[in-house]
Amino acid sequence: MxxxxxxxxxxxxxxxxxxxxxxxxxxxxxxxxxxxxxxxxxxxxxxxxxxxxxxxxxxxxxxxxxxxxxxxxxxxxxxxxxxxxxxxxxxxxxxxxxxxxxxxxxxxxxxxxxxxxxxxxxxxxxxxxxxxxxxxxxxxxxxxxxxxxxxxxxxxxxxxxxxxxxxxxxxxxxxxxxxxxxxxxxxxxxxxxxxxxxxxxxxxxxxxxxxxxxxxxxxxxxxxxxxxxxxxxxxxxxxxxxxxxNAFTLNVLEPGIVAATGGTSGVLYGITDSPEVKELQRFNHFLHVNHAPERLRIGQLLCINGAGSLYRWLKDQLNVSGYNQMNALAEAIPVGSDGLICFPFGNGAERMLKNKSIGACFSGLEFNRHHKGHLCRAALEGIAFAFRYGMELMEGSGVPFKTIRAGNDNLFQSNIFTTTLAALGQTPIELFEVTGAVGAARACMVEQLGLEETIKRAAGKDYLATVLPDKEDEAYQKAYLKWKTELQNNLN
Incomplete structure (x- = not known):
């Protein structure tokens, strides 16, 4: 069956x-x-x-x-x-x-x-x-x-x-x-x-x-x-x-581990057992799938509207064969994209920016210096920088980031995106070869087996790899600081 x-x-x-x-x-x-x-x-x-x-x-x-x-x-x-x-x-x-x-x-x-x-x-x-x-x-x-x-x-x-x-x-x-x-x-x-x-x-x-x-x-x-x-x-x-x-699929049911997705939008989703909220404006709180009145489990969600939507838009403009070619072009460019900065916020109002619509853009573009590879790398870095910016907001609100778990699809298939995010947050990223559709199918098992046994049977089936933080992350931090400074200037 x-x-x-x-x-x-x-x-x-x-x-x-x-x-x-x-x-x-x-x-x-x-x-x-x-x-x-x-x-x-x-x-x-x-x-x-x-x-x-x-x-x-x-x-x-x-x-x-x-x-x-x-x-x-x-x-x-x-x-x-x-x-x-x-x-x-x-x-x-x-x-x-x-x-x-x-x-x-x-x-x-x-x-x-x-x-x-x-x-x-x-x-x-x-x-x-x-x-x-x-x-x-x-x-x-x-x-x-x-x-x-x-x-x-x-x-x-x-x-x-x-x-x-x-x-x-x-x-x-x-x-x-x-x-x-x-x-x-x-x-x-x-x-x-x-x-x-x-x-x-x-x-x-x-x-x-x-x-x-x-x-x-x-x-x-x-x-x-x-x-x-x-x-x-x-x-x-x-x-x-x-x-x-997605959090259920990745066995993110308790505080400390954060689920992430990098599809059309980018999402960080952590769990808290407290009904107290410190931040109302930038991220949201929902009943998690394993919430019960006697055992609070509330999901804290931060969404970045402009994530994979930016990379898809760029693909359509560049006349390339697909995302693999874009990732290969980006790999040839050094950390920081030779000074080219990308802001991915072009998919509507960004809640983490207090519902501002500042649009997406490339900044610092030099016609004689930058080419397709720079655009691809700057886009991937810009999305990763937006994730790190969101992490800082959630950390300030008391959400711990011991480990990030993500499915090995969309943006997380890009080595540049995952290594940049891991380095900036000094947080390991565990990748799983699984999709939300598989998680939704497995969730059907809960009715007969219960949640604990369902998770037990699924545990370990999908693990693929762990991306560890780069200890020599000065170049990443320098590029991120430049990006964040310019973002603050734009917001002000």
Whole structure:
């Protein structure tokens, strides 16, 4: 028997098949072959059609079953990981009212700021553990104010992973962890923040049914089975946002070890057992997948919107064969990129910069000195410098960095990126040959085995290598200091 895990990002869907007894990975496929597009009808907006996600699910599932020869009856459960903070709204017939407003959309920043002013920082800190910011709740409020007709048609809201589960089952559901990532969870009361919806004049009925993160949530309907090729009645056993899921996948469940990703965005995700928060403005706090009322586990997340998105943009401009060629060009350039500096902040407002949109740029470019290799190295260093800047903010808020764990994909496949980050933080980086889709599939094991036994069976399967900090890191520190100084000048 087998489990299927999905990891829905903003650029692609990954679908994994694992053995339901051992957690062994059989295959992982990516859909579509090219990266998904993001629509930007206005500056600072970012939207995707939820139907496009569902088409990827259907295509990916059928391809996986066809390639492996596994019968639909052999699939014992489904796990779903998804891009966080998005907003999908459904009407009375269960159709999406408008395109999904996704994580890197900046339109609701002013609404979050206004709501913070109305509610007060003390209440937000005590009950939401976050400021409203530019998250799902604020996007819903934007829709209420700016698209009142569409809002009036809305009967419920969902996060992107909730929408995928809904298309499978026909049941609009979410999780407490999901509501916390949307800034719609009251941490003091342990329930949805009904008072926030009331503050905005929104009905409680908008909140979908809440199901546990792990365990039997719903079953694939006849329509879901017909569309995907799965068997009707196959259970949904897990769902979580991509960053909590990535942490679970890497066995980051306790304080001290930090999970990192370097995809379209860059993320650092640590764990705390304290409900006290020191920093509200720059990073966020969500219920982690293993949180329980009697055993607090809160994820602290810092996001860098402009990370892999910068490297992808650069690839499209340089007329190169792909990322491997870019990495090879960069390897020929010394640390510091011969004075060329890159700021990767071109993918919307950066929360760690207090929601400022300063844009991406190259600084110090000399036409007679710098070429493609310098651009590639400066981009990789600039992203690594942004990670280190975020680490310093989190360290200042009490998050320890004993070890960083990451999947061996995207930016972490670049030797320059990983060695730069390890050197700057003097922190070892453990790399694992695993994806979030595999983690989502393995999470299905928890219902029968429990969390501890599931982690035990998966431990050691995916370990690849450890990147140790360079002891002679003066060149890295010098380049980073130059970058940070210029960043501060730009922010001021």
């Amino acid at each position: 087998y489990f299927i895990g999905y990891d829905l990002g903003s650029s692609s869907l990954k679908t994994a098949l694992v053995d339901s007894e051992t957690g062994e990975t059989l295959t992982v496929i990516k859909t579509p072959a090219e990266e998904l597009g993001i629509d930007a009808p206005r500056a600072g907006w970012a939207e995707q059609d939820p139907e496009l996600w569902w088409r990827c699910i259907c295509e990916g599932t059928r391809e996986l079953l066809s390639d492996t020869g596994v019968a639909p009856e052999a699939i014992s459960g489904i796990g779903i990981a998804y891009q966080m903070h998005g907003l999908v709204t459904l009407d009375a017939e269960g159709r999406s009212v408008r395109p999904a407003i996704i994580w890197c959309d900046s339109r609701a920043i002013s609404i979050g700021d206004q709501t913070l002013e109305e509610l007060g920082e003390t209440r937000c800190q005590a009950q939401l553990l976050n400021v409203p910011g530019n998250f799902t709740a604020s996007k819903l409020r934007w829709m209420q104010q700016e698209e009142p007709e569409a809002f009036q048609k809305t009967r419920t809201f969902l996060l992107p992973g909730d929408y995928i589960a809904y298309r499978f089952t026909g049941k609009p559901q979410t999780t407490a962890s999901g509501l916390s990532e949307g800034i719609l969870w009251d941490f003091q009361k342990g329930q949805p923040a009904h008072w926030l919806l009331e503050h905005w004049g929104m009905p409680d009925a908008l909140v979908p049914e809440i199901v546990p993160t792990f365990g039997h949530q719903a079953e694939v309907s006849q329509a879901g089975a017909r569309a995907t090729g799965l068997k009707e009645g196959t259970p949904i056993l897990y769902r979580a946002g991509d960053q909590p899921n």
